[in-house]
Amino acid sequence: MSDEEDILRKITEKFGEGVLEARVLGRRRISILVPPDAYKNVVKYVAQDLGLEFLSCLSGVDYGDSLEVVAHLGFSTQILIKTRVPKDNPVIDSITDILPAANLYEREAHDLLGIIFRGHPNLGRVFLPEDWPKGIYPLRKDYAPEHPKPLRGGEVG
Amino acid sequence: MSFEISIGPQHPIHVEPLMLRLSVEGELIVDVDVDVSYIHRGIEKALEARPYIQGLYLVERICGICNAAHSLCYCLNVEQLLGKEAPPRAKYLRIVVEELSRIHSHLLWLGHYFHTLGFETLFMYFWRDRERIMDMLELITGNRVTTSYNTIGGVRRDLTPEAEQRLRRTLDYIEERMRYYEKVIDSEPTILARTQGVGILKPSDAVRLGVVGPHLRASGVKHDVRLDDPYSGHDEIPFNVITWDTCDCYARVKVRIREVYESVNIIRYALDHMPSGDYRLKIPPFFKAPPGESLSRVEAPRGELVHYSISDGGDRPYRYKVRTPTLANLLSVVEMLRSRDGYEVYIADVPAILGGIDPCICCSARVMVTDEARRRRTIMTLEDVIKISRERGAKRR
Numbered sequence A: 001m002s003d004e005e006d007i008l009r010k011i012t013e014k015f016g017e018g019v020l021e022a023r024v025l026g027r028r029r030i031s032i033l034v035p036p037d038a039y040k041n042v043v044k045y046v047a048q049d050l051g052l053e054f055l056s057c058l059s060g061v062d063y064g065d066s067l068e069v070v071a072h073l074g075f076s077t078q079i080l081i082k083t084r085v086p087k088d089n090p091v092i093d094s095i096t097d098i099l100p101a102a103n104l105y106e107r108e109a110h111d112l113l114g115i116i117f118r119g120h121p122n123l124g125r126v127f128l129p130e131d132w133p134k135g136i137y138p139l140r141k142d143y144a145p146e147h148p149k150p151l152r153g154g155e156v157g
Numbered sequence B: 001m002s003f004e005i006s007i008g009p010q011h012p013i014h015v016e017p018l019m020l021r022l023s024v025e026g027e028l029i030v031d032v033d034v035d036v037s038y039i040h041r042g043i044e045k046a047l048e049a050r051p052y053i054q055g056l057y058l059v060e061r062i063c064g065i066c067n068a069a070h071s072l073c074y075c076l077n078v079e080q081l082l083g084k085e086a087p088p089r090a091k092y093l094r095i096v097v098e099e100l101s102r103i104h105s106h107l108l109w110l111g112h113y114f115h116t117l118g119f120e121t122l123f124m125y126f127w128r129d130r131e132r133i134m135d136m137l138e139l140i141t142g143n144r145v146t147t148s149y150n151t152i153g154g155v156r157r158d159l160t161p162e163a164e165q166r167l168r169r170t171l172d173y174i175e176e177r178m179r180y181y182e183k184v185i186d187s188e189p190t191i192l193a194r195t196q197g198v199g200i201l202k203p204s205d206a207v208r209l210g211v212v213g214p215h216l217r218a219s220g221v222k223h224d225v226r227l228d229d230p231y232s233g234h235d236e237i238p239f240n241v242i243t244w245d246t247c248d249c250y251a252r253v254k255v256r257i258r259e260v261y262e263s264v265n266i267i268r269y270a271l272d273h274m275p276s277g278d279y280r281l282k283i284p285p286f287f288k289a290p291p292g293e294s295l296s297r298v299e300a301p302r303g304e305l306v307h308y309s310i311s312d313g314g315d316r317p318y319r320y321k322v323r324t325p326t327l328a329n330l331l332s333v334v335e336m337l338r339s340r341d342g343y344e345v346y347i348a349d350v351p352a353i354l355g356g357i358d359p360c361i362c363c364s365a366r367v368m369v370t371d372e373a374r375r376r377r378t379i380m381t382l383e384d385v386i387k388i389s390r391e392r393g394a395k396r397r
Helices: A003-018 A038-048 A102-113 B042-048 B053-062 B067-082 B088-116 B120-141 B161-187 B189-197 B203-209 B213-217 B247-271 B324-336 B347-356 B383-397
Strands: A021-026 A028-033 A055-062 A066-073 A080-087 A091-093 A116-118 B003-007 B017-027 B030-037 B292-299 B303-311 B319-323
Touching: A003 A021, A003 A028, A003 A038, A003 A066, A003 B017, A003 B303, A028 B088, A038 A066, A038 A080, A038 A091, A055 A102, A055 B088, A055 B303, A066 A102, A066 B120, A080 A091, A080 B247, A080 B292, A091 B189, A091 B347, A102 B017, A102 B324, B017 B120, B030 B042, B030 B303, B030 B324, B053 B067, B053 B324, B088 B120, B088 B161, B088 B247, B088 B347, B120 B161, B161 B247, B189 B247, B189 B347, B203 B324, B213 B247, B213 B303, B247 B319, B303 B324, B324 B347
Parallel strands: A028 A080, A091 A116
Antiparallel strands: A021 A028, A055 A066, A066 A080, B003 B017, B017 B030, B292 B303, B303 B319
């Protein structure tokens, strides 16, 4: 049994029904989809019990009516822990207390996609200019880059 | 009683816009804010609007210095989506250019680092030798800075025997010079005094804060994507992962110097064992990628680079996420700059520490780190400022 399958087996055994989808994407690449309420526990288990404590990235993806959060963990084998939250209430637990490295990545996802990370110590604006209109998230699909709002000088909000 | 000193956004320490707000008590730094929110370019969004082949030229421009790493990471990502793999010769040629750009980046950093420490002669030496590497990049790829060498399915040009000969001579020269510089650095009391014991980052903190690249290895953690997650035939090439366990700015200098030797050896090995055959696959310029997702990681000169893409079956990415090394390293600046029990940081150490992570603001772009423990700083929007100024103006009248 390969390392990837071994890790997958451990996670599915531990969380059972809690894992919605688990597959090996390729060599050293694992993807698991979990419900939002299990997300933090799965991250904690992978980081602390499986020892993959290195968070290399955290991405957000817009899937139309839901937003996906993807946490990338691991030095060598990378586990993508995914969870989906509804777009009208995009709230998810922050993992900064388990992995402090998530701090900036969660702020980035908050800034560009409007995902709210519950329990984040300082969920402020990161990437966008301070006068960027509120409630407009450039990486969401409904934001059309052909018609950008003026960044400076124009009427704001 | 503490004072606040602002360094930046334009400052000789670093040519890119970066703002440091230091709270100082006397000469001692007690608190730090780092603000890099000055250049957001929206490249991830722009990639969603471009066919894959056009995106290749855009990702190279995320960072001029790491352009070879970005284009390699992008090509690996798209190849993975397509289920294709570059031919063996292309993999080795990619390694040659990747390692050349690592040498050039490390020389640039070393020169710039000693410049910030006030050692101008060494700056001139390093940058003079870096020119030799730039010449080699131009000879092999056709371009001096933005190399445009990697392409989806391989590389754009083959290596000629003449170029190989010149490259080998340059490598000998660089290796000899680096041995000399290492001797200079180790015997120069000023450099040692300014770097040893300065900017300590413990291994456990480095992993906790997600630090990557030479900065992580200078904290004694043996992680290198080339070793842990080989992506372009690195598993066939013997090389050492350089670590240093003093965890200070001196370690960061040493790791980068030693990595230049390793890069030189990797290029020599790749040249000696260069496979024959095609250097690229024939892939039409415009294509549709099958639905799926792919994650590629490359050890860029500054550290681990992550590209993550999702395809919906179209001719352009549905989502393209880039995580650059400096973004991962920024949190550690706050950690290193703040004085705590038994560890004192002075204003004079700021250039040495900030320079130590090899920051590239244009690629990480746009981040505001505030001290979470104290939560003093509030960021006001333009609206708030206008509102407050109007209220105050009205009162005065």
